[in-house]
Amino acid sequence: MTNLSLTFESAFEKTKKEVDRILLTAPLLIKNYVSHLTLSHGKFVRARAVLACAMQEDGSIHNDAVTFATAIEILHLATLVHDDIMDDAELRRGKETLQKKFGKRKAVICGDYLLAMAIKELKSVEDINKYTEFDISKYIEQICMGELRQSENNRNFNLSVLTYLKIINGKTAALFDASYFAGAVVSEKDKSKLHLYRKLGKYTGLIFQMTDDCIDYENDEQTALKSVQSDFEQGVITLPVIYSFNKNPDLRKQAENQTLTTTNLINQVKEIGGTIYTHQIAKRYYDKAINILNKMNLSSQKAEILKGLLDKSYYGLKK
């Protein structure tokens, strides 16, 4: 029986090691592909969220939270691998994507393998019956819906703000919701508070994606470290563009007639204020999230970490 209590930092280190262990101990055939992913680890934002939400009053974190955090990071990697197939993306976090390096067919299977590993990891929670509220399959369903909706709306220059929100809710906010929820079921005895964690997670995720969607129209390629192809070139329409199209319908016409270059669009979005508007919308969610945080009556350490994650989502990971 393991019933380890960990500090936030030790839990975080343990999670990173566990993720690496899963990637590096995969069967040789799979390892050839997935070990590649250890090179392009993200900042483990979702793992941090799980662990922060799992923190007890005294600052300790139950070992089950490490298992949940690991499972969610592996699931996140799985979605990235399949996501890159959907987007035909060549770069991710500055490194070549799995689909670009090894081909779509192998990427499909590697994503499936990672999905299986995430579920296996979840199953390894000692007494999973303690956590029946948390059902990962519902989140995978939501993520699929988001991805499919994005794919359906590829090059839809009439995309509405509502549909945009639905898309990013599925493709990004759902896994944030899952992370906050998974952490909360470990720490929270008062089950009526679970929905507050979920809402906080969802808002943090929405803000995270909106900030990310601004990058294409604010930074140059090297700073973005994301892809040689911008969202627009991939047909992905985001809020800065929706706003600009609404303010200047002529721009939409140009897009429809395929006379709109990316450089031209970037300049126009800047001039019209598409990213400023997007940050304003993100700010509304930020304020809602702060309200929720204040309502939750958390220990100062826990509140600080969760506020930190919110700030990182709002100001961008590099700040």
Add this chain to the structure above:
Amino acid sequence: MTNLSLTFESAFEKTKKEVDRILLTAPLLIKNYVSHLTLSHGKFVRARAVLACAMQEDGSIHNDAVTFATAIEILHLATLVHDDIMDDAELRRGKETLQKKFGKRKAVICGDYLLAMAIKELKSVEDINKYTEFDISKYIEQICMGELRQSENNRNFNLSVLTYLKIINGKTAALFDASYFAGAVVSEKDKSKLHLYRKLGKYTGLIFQMTDDCIDYENDEQTALKSVQSDFEQGVITLPVIYSFNKNPDLRKQAENQTLTTTNLINQVKEIGGTIYTHQIAKRYYDKAINILNKMNLSSQKAEILKGLLDKSYYGLKK
């Protein structure tokens, strides 16, 4: 609390309905794609296996077996959808594949969605703690390994029998193993017998795949109802071909030099006896499986259904 006991036929009908319910009640966006799959239902061999293995001494079947059978059929559909992406297949069970009809990108997501539905269905088993031995994620892992191994060995004209067996063990026998196992955990009080069910399942799966691999070299396209492209044209090397290449190395040379046509290969495999050899190997597993069945001391009804599944695998589904 549901604790329904069902007959084999009623459990089977309930499983089919439950599979259809999952496909038809998917969110609209997903339904547009997956409802297409209800058109090309297979024969539910795996569901039949789950239910047969779950049969009690008195012929009754616990409702949990329906949940397991449904989950396994949905998982099977998920693997088919991703499999068709891997193989670039255009037809499946005589119908256009999802990847051909809607594109690879959407097929990736639909497969993921079905995978999530399978896991969700499993989670709906009332007291999942009763069945801790059964871990679906290990099987998904094995299936991925099989698929990846097949992909790695595409157009490998020196494929060994051993590697061929490893491939079909992962891509087909693993899910049969899972089906027999899932059924057995529902019915079997004597846990020491579980490995017999699993072995029976694995052998039935191996035989099933070997028989299937013979179809390309025995039947014309319309009878096979499988694909306009044969295994060989897709670069998939199967036992009838391995045997023929070993008997006539000149044939392998022709394949390597790309001077071997499919028609020529089919004629040569027939002449050399590649399918006869494959059926002989399948017969060895058949005999082993019969031995296991005899050892298991099952009720006559249960033994009969399991023998029937074995016979169908050995003689082909259409006999």
